[in-house]
Amino acid sequence: ETKLNAVTDDYEVGNEALGVGVNGKVLTCFHRQRVQKCALKIIRDSAKARQEVILHKKASTYPNIVRVLDIYENEHSDHRCLFIVMECMEGGELFDRIKDIGHENSFSEHQAAGIMRSICKAVSHLHSMNVAHRDLKLENLLFTSNEEDAELKLTDFGFAKECSDSTKDLTTPCYSPYYVAPEVLSKSSYDKACDIWSLGVIMYILLCGYPPFCSNHSLPISPGMETKICTGDYQFPEEDWYMVSDEAKNLIQAMLTVEPEKRPNIETILKNSWLSEFTTHVPKTPLDTPRVLMDKLQKWDNVETSICETNKYNGMPSDEE
Numbered sequence: 001e002t003k004l005n006a007v008t009d010d011y012e013v014g015n016e017a018l019g020v021g022v023n024g025k026v027l028t029c030f031h032r033q034r035v036q037k038c039a040l041k042i043i044r045d046s047a048k049a050r051q052e053v054i055l056h057k058k059a060s061t062y063p064n065i066v067r068v069l070d071i072y073e074n075e076h077s078d079h080r081c082l083f084i085v086m087e088c089m090e091g092g093e094l095f096d097r098i099k100d101i102g103h104e105n106s107f108s109e110h111q112a113a114g115i116m117r118s119i120c121k122a123v124s125h126l127h128s129m130n131v132a133h134r135d136l137k138l139e140n141l142l143f144t145s146n147e148e149d150a151e152l153k154l155t156d157f158g159f160a161k162e163c164s165d166s167t168k169d170l171t172t173p174c175y176s177p178y179y180v181a182p183e184v185l186s187k188s189s190y191d192k193a194c195d196i197w198s199l200g201v202i203m204y205i206l207l208c209g210y211p212p213f214c215s216n217h218s219l220p221i222s223p224g225m226e227t228k229i230c231t232g233d234y235q236f237p238e239e240d241w242y243m244v245s246d247e248a249k250n251l252i253q254a255m256l257t258v259e260p261e262k263r264p265n266i267e268t269i270l271k272n273s274w275l276s277e278f279t280t281h282v283p284k285t286p287l288d289t290p291r292v293l294m295d296k297l298q299k300w301d302n303v304e305t306s307i308c309e310t311n312k313y314n315g316m317p318s319d320e321e
């Protein structure tokens with residue numbers, strides 16, 4: 001039910017830019033009849049764009065996933081574009097929220113556990129329908145409002161991929177058993193495993209304010225950083241992690257398992273006591289995350305843009321070109 005009439009028939013498009021995603025930019029818009037503030041993502045039509053729309057729409061009915069309200073296909077600046085109208089997440093990105101919490105009060109391990117539980121529930125919905133998100137990061141996690149009890153939801157399906165286990169489905173096999181290569185048999189589940197790794201990085205950042213792997217100079221990724229990721233070489237520096245529970249560190253260690261086939265799946269993660277009993281069990285010790293994140297904020301913004309720049313200079317075809 002993609003609409004072919006002009007999105008401007010039904011929505012007044014705002015000029016407030018909310019950010020730029022994998023496949024396109026995000027603006028505010030207002031539904032003319034319902035007088036409802038929404039978010040509008042404009043993406044150049046392509047197979048990738050259609051995949052993003054299909055998967056986001058499919059996932060949109062789940063809690064903890066940003067709702068898709070409408071899809072339009074319009075000509076825009078003499079290119080066919082897809083317009084995804086979403087519920088407007090007025091609380092902004094998790095990245096910014098942690099920073100802001102620093103001003104009022106401290107950010108506790110207990111709060112981090114609540115946040116991780118919401119993210120893991122979103123990921124478990126996606127994995128249950130054989131979709132891997134593949135771009136889990138603080139910037140793609142948004143709050144419904146600025147209230148204390150705001151809900152956290154996941155967005156940006158620009159890298160999402162169907163990873164059906166059909167290779168293991170013997171009824172409709174897509175290979176001849178005698179000739180099938182090992183990676184074909186196990187490939188599909190690796191996509192889901194990469195989401196688990198990203199969850200480990202997100203949890204690490206929530207608890208201390210900086211990432212487990214970073215490059216030693218301002219480059220977005222360096223050979224040294226790549227080696228650290230591929231060998232799982234990261235630490236819990238005592239001065240920043242002494243007040244964090246061992247359960248939290250053990251859960252991060254499990255998610256940051258280098259071999260994808262040894263990494264726990266999302267169901268196992270959700271059963272972990274640090275997440276499942278976080279209402280009672282997890283200590284409320286104050287953390288330094290907000291202050292640390294603030295210090296690093298600037299550097300990270302540069303990293304974000306420079307990664308896109310790097311891709312551009314690597315000659316990677318981006319949709320804009």
Ligand SMILES: O=C(Nc1cc(-c2cc3c([nH]2)[C@]2(CCCNC2)CNC3=O)ccn1)c1cccc(C(F)(F)F)c1
Pocket residue numbers: 018019020021022026028039041066086087088089090091092093139140142155156157
């Ligand atoms: O970002 C806001 N609302 C929002 C935003 C999105 C959104 C979708 C996407 C993104 N944001 C990003 C922006 C760049 C960072 N990654 C995420 C790229 N990819 C997307 O697919 C969806 C729904 N509501 C926001 C923040 C503060 C205030 C307000 C407002 F005042 F408008 F309520 C809105």
